[in-house]
Amino acid sequence: MPQHYHDVEFTKSFRRVTVTAIRKIETLLGVVLPDDYREFLRAVNGGIPTPGEFEMAKPSRPSERVCIDFFYGIGATRRQNDLLREQREVIERTDSLPKGFVTIGLDPGGAPYFISTTGKKSGAIYFYDPDGFLDPGGSPQSYLVARSFTDLLARLAVGS
DSSP: OOEEETTEEEESOOOOOOHHHHHHHHHHHTOOOOHHHHHHHHHTOSBEEESOEEEOOTTTOTTOEEEOOEEOBOOSSOOTTBHHHHHHHHHHHOSOOOTTEEEEEEOTTSOEEEEEOSSTTTTOEEEEETTOTTSTTOOOEEEEEESSHHHHHHHHHTOO
């Protein structure tokens, strides 16, 4: 059954989770998640957003439109699209994940989205383009897509 949250519809969400379950994931990840993202997990717990396309925040690539296919959630079992499982897989595949970055979703091609949990840009959302699709030189890069999770939801809400 679809859920509406900040003017975005979500389908295929995980079951609702408690604050205790979220704190346990934070402990396992060694981070404190931003309040707005923590509230999203508690209220919706991942899923497919509609609309799923949005415009990136400046200064990354203003007017560049990207998609998010799925937001990870916290599941009772470690299956696909579970936040903890996906974070562990990203860590296994890369040797340069910035400290405090947590994977929160992916685009239709499987490229990850991250939320920063440390530093001056704590709460900011980044897209990692592993194939250099957005770079004229074809180099893999990370792009700032939203200043916060709330900003990302607002961008999605007006995205299509």
